[in-house]
Amino acid sequence: MSAKADPELSMLCEMAHQFAGGELADTCQENDRFPLAPVFSGVLEKAREVGFFDLTMPEELEGGGMDMVALCLALQTLCRYDASIGGVVFTDALAKEILVASADAAALTDVLSREGDALQSLIAFPSYRDPSEATSLTAVAADGGSYTLIGDIESVVLAGIASTLVLPAAIEGQDGYSFFTIDLSGSGITVSSPVVCLGLRACPAADLSLDGAAARLVGKAGEGAKYFDAAAARMGAAAAAMSLGIMKGSFEEALEYARQRRQGGREIVNWSEVRRILADMAVKTRVADMLVFEAGCAVEEKEKEWEQSSRAASLVVGQMACEMTEDGIQVLGGNGYMEDYGQEKRFRDARQAQTLLGLVPRRKLEYVRRVVDGESEY
């Protein structure tokens, strides 16, 4: 993504590079061992100090007041070094985007004004599922307009470390689903041990069992799908930015290795089949870069069909990252498969990141449904 034209973005980009180079480059493999290694809370604390959290939240609520292009730029730069921190920033931002979409100012103010360290300020959210796929929680109305939640929900990202949850649940007797905020320190909540996942391992997830947990309704009852769609449309560009960052990291390591490694009497970069693979990787990265920047701008400028642009970018770049990181390992051969190098982690992270915002085939079907139903152009 090009940040050269905008001094503010340029500064953000530089800051992200310095932060990631200093805090993540040497420790991402160890962080990736979570839960065998501790949560990288020190890094998250510094990320908060630098301002990577709440980047797009309003300044009057002590957010960064920046736009989606800035968030995309920050995410792609961080993910170039370690996509797990991108997963943390993304999940927290997605949850807050839902609160923004609900226009529930009180709920947003409440979560943004919480005191505490970086972990306590994070919001947990089931980022890998569109709640319309299936909603496993039931909300029961209680006295005074409050609710209690019942049921089990899997893979809630940051649930093991954050203090607040934003969860979807179907209100008993009503169609559709709604969102609720829940205080994790409250009663009636059981958090599982961390779920071991394919990638983004330092961005932990846990399963939850809720048995009468007190919850506060976000926005209006039954409007959950509307809020999620609005938030997901904006965050599609951000998901694509994460995939782009992984792609850039993969290409850089592949190119560097190919220049050093000798087989058949010469550096492997000088064999044309290796070059063909590198060329594929380079072209995909360049195309993804353009797509993410355009999608970020489209979101921010509210260009015509911006939602579809953002959704399409996340689908295409997510797929590109999966294909490309496979090649990224291949260029390094056996070494690429080993944890001593970064490629195997990127391969895992790319597939994990692709699933952000829900089941990929279903997202594609939803994309074209909007076209078929005349809600948008193709």
Add this chain to the structure above:
Amino acid sequence: MQARGNPALLEREPRFEDITCSLASVPKLPRAVIRETRDVVRDARDFNDRVVKPRALELDSRKREEPDYLPWDFVEEANRRGYYSMCIPKLFGGHGINMPALAYFLEEISSGCSAMSNLIGVHYLGIATLCGSFNLRLMNRLMRDVAEGERTGKPCLISLAITEPGAGTDVEEMDLISRAKVTCHAKRVAGGYLVNGTKIFISNGHLSTWHMVIGYSDLDKPEENTVLMAVKTGDKGFSFGRQEHKMGQKGCPASELIFEDCFVPDENVAIDDEQAKNFKRPIKETNMQLIDYVLSASRAGVGAFGTGVARGAYEEALKFASETEVGGSLLINQEWAQCMLAEMYKNVALARLSYIESNYANGLHGMFKLLQWKPVFYLQKYMPQKMVDAVLAPFCDMKIATTLFRKFYFDMQKTNESQCTSGWASLSKFAATDAGIKNCQMAVEMMGQSGLRHDCRAEKHLRDSKLLQIYEGTNQLNRINLFKNLIGRSVPGAHAFEEGEGTS
């Protein structure tokens, strides 16, 4: 049928003999092969249900927590069931099951866990390497050690040590090795060789008793000075280094082997340039022949691994789709999911056909040729083991036996025969392993959030499958090998592994 008098038409690419391996093989196969294979598949499925699937996730997790853990319990169970000597000919003390049945077996186990499949299958890579030398005396001794290990309950596995820190792809192709930076030096000394160097990424290294080690007596001309030796765990000057920390197939150790003035006596030398100098072909070509014999068998096996992991991923996706509602209806009843499952099924079926055809080629022209000849097959199948040991086995220790086998396998093999086996093996290797990773990606994609979870298995299949595209020659090397054997031979001016410096 006007063209009956024009045999040249059948020599045109694709050559008739290359596209009819199965057609030519089936009438020659002993009928008992089917029964044997059926028994093997049945047994593998039982092993899968009782051992592999129940332990696969646990082994993967444990290895992540304890990188130096070695799965001896699994190896002992496989040994107890006779899997390490299952396909060793009765002549050498094994159970004598036909070799192509091993591929079906490996597919079954790999559908549950390809690391566990590797824990058994890679042992046969060591066996194949030993057999590729056709040094019958050494073959008889080492394979009887394996059989003895089964009898005593102390597993005796054989590994292949070929990859070096600076030479991976290079060591599997003679045209590349001549330009490679190999460092495993086998210095000729009185009574044997003195070995110095390091081997890496050696599957089952830490678990094996014997290691088939490839060294070079002249590091500047490795293609003409290759030495294949058997080194035993515990030998002076031989030690294990670290186990690699891999992304997947964690249950199967990838070991570093270190040789420091390790003396290998002549009796443990499988083949070297001295032994190979009287063959019909130049030594470099003989070395390539040996490698082709081994890899043509082992790459079909990797094709079976790829088929298995493709099937494992498909089965997880099918189970998920059958049990999960998305958007209010079962996934299994949504057409897009049905088409994805059909695509995955197709990938498994085509991958399987590729390794089966590759093994038909091996039966016609490769390492299995003699064993599948009906008189030999039935002789070793129905002759009592005591009689085999008393009458046939002593023949293996006679020099003439090795000479005859080498004459048959090295001197009498035609170039187009090795092209057929080598080309098919490479095709199967990269086609089936590409299918493996493709299916794993499709399964993870179809399962969404669940596909990413370790406890749902699909993500493990994905991590495991990636290694298959790398070992036994990267899929890029195998594509070039296919070109070399089945395409480039008929194109004037075409050559493989010799790209000009300026091409790129």
